[in-house]
Amino acid sequence: MKLVIGNKNYSSWSLRPWLLMHHAQLVFEEVNISLFTEEGASLIEQWCPAKRVPVLHDGPLVLWDSLAICEYIADKVTRIALWPERADERARARAISAEMHAGFADMRGEMPMNCRRVVNGFTPSLEAQIDINRIVQLFEDALQQSGGPWLFGHYTVADAMYAPVAARFHTYNIKLPVLSQVYVDRTLDDAPMKDWYAAARAETAVISKAEIPDVE
Ligand SMILES: N[C@@H](CCC(=O)N[C@@H](CS)C(=O)NCC(=O)O)C(=O)O
Numbered sequence: 583m584k585l586v587i588g589n590k591n592y593s594s595w596s597l598r599p600w601l602l603m604h605h606a607q608l609v610f611e612e613v614n615i616s617l618f619t620e621e622g623a624s625l626i627e628q629w630c631p632a633k634r635v636p637v638l639h640d641g642p643l644v645l646w647d648s649l650a651i652c653e654y655i656a657d658k659v660t661r662i663a664l665w666p667e668r669a670d671e672r673a674r675a676r677a678i679s680a681e682m683h684a685g686f687a688d689m690r691g692e693m694p695m696n697c698r699r700v701v702n703g704f705t706p707s708l709e710a711q712i713d714i715n716r717i718v719q720l721f722e723d724a725l726q727q728s729g730g731p732w733l734f735g736h737y738t739v740a741d742a743m744y745a746p747v748a749a750r751f752h753t754y755n756i757k758l759p760v761l762s763q764v765y766v767d768r769t770l771d772d773a774p775m776k777d778w779y780a781a782a783r784a785e786t787a788v789i790s791k792a793e794i795p796d797v798e
Contacts (some may be wrong), residue, residue, distance in 0.1 A: 583610040585651075586629045586637040588617045590782035592792050594695040594746035596636045597778060599651040602742040604774035606659040616787045649683045652739045666734040675733070675740040678720050682743045689713035693750045694792035697782035703797030704754040714756060717747055721762040730761075731768055745769050754794075 585603060587596035603610055615635055616622045630637045632646040638654065645651050656664035666672045688709035706714060724733040724740070733740045748769035751758060758766060769775060 583608065584613055584639040585610050586613040586615065586625075586635055586639070588615055588622075588635040589785055589787055589789065590614075590778055591697050591785050591787075592695055592789050593617065593635060594690075594749070595634070595648045597695070597746050597749075598648045598742045599636050599638065599655065600778065601745050601772075601774050602652050602655050602664060602739060604777075605737050605742070606655050606662055606664060608655070608659065618789055619787070649679060649739075649743070652679075652742060656739055663736065663738075665738055671728075671734055674724070675738050678724065678733070679740050679743045681720070682747070686713040686717065686747075689717075689747075689750070692794075693754050694794070695746045695749050696753050696792055696794070697749055697779050698785075699753050699793075701754050701794050701796055704794065705797075706754070706756070714751075717744070718758060718762050721765055722759065725761045725765055730765065733765070741769065745772075745775060 583603075585596075585600060587593060587600055590596070600612075613625070613629060615625045615629070617635070626633055626635070629639070630646060631644060634646065636646075636648055636651060638645040638651045640654075643654075645654055652664075666675050688707065690713075692707060692710045693704075721733070721744075728735040732738065733744070748766040750756075751766050752770055770779075
């Protein structure tokens with residue numbers, strides 16, 4: 583299998599299936615594309631039917647879209663459960679994964695993932711704060727119901743979907759209630775996430791629109 587991904591520092595959509603595939607203990611090749619460069623644009627032409635990353639190539643199957651890739655991996659890997667076992671919990675995990683996939687546009691726009699940075703003095707707009715509040719509510723509800731350590735007890739697609747949110751909360755120093763903060767810390771301390779961060783730190787490409795200035 584080949585997973586085509588963008589810059590590890592910035593590409594939040596790429597991070598999701600990459601993490602899930604590591605949790606699924608799959609061996610796969612990476613095709614790394616430096617986004618918004620000339621070379622990157624020609625690689626996107628070559629590898630990505632929707633002109634976006636991530637894309638999974640598995641034999642003849644070419645699968646674009648982060649959530650579809652996560653669903654495929656969860657179907658394909660049967661020895662490790664990547665969705666909750668109970669139908670009602672699985673339905674809730676799918677709902678919050680879909681909510682992430684389709685939503686939180688204000689937070690995503692204002693707080694681009696940037697693993698290398700901690701931005702000083704950042705204050706979210708009211709709209710972004712509403713997104714943050716909703717995410718905190720769903721973290722708290724899921725963690726209280728499951729008892730943790732992951733949203734549904736063991737690691738699931740939902741945790742992979744929200745991993746870039748944990749990265750953003752860290753970068754923009756968002757104050758969180760205890761349960762949510764413990765969950766964010768666990769996400770950042772997860773072994774594959776640490777490997778992703780190490781690779782992101784080693785990258786030198788800068789995407790200027792994703793660089794939010796510090797406020798002194
Ligand atoms: N809904 C898509 C979104 C993918 C997406 O927007 N990817 C961004 C990078 S994180 C991208 O490829 N941007 C390249 C471009 O806009 O040219 C998914 O879930 O995979």
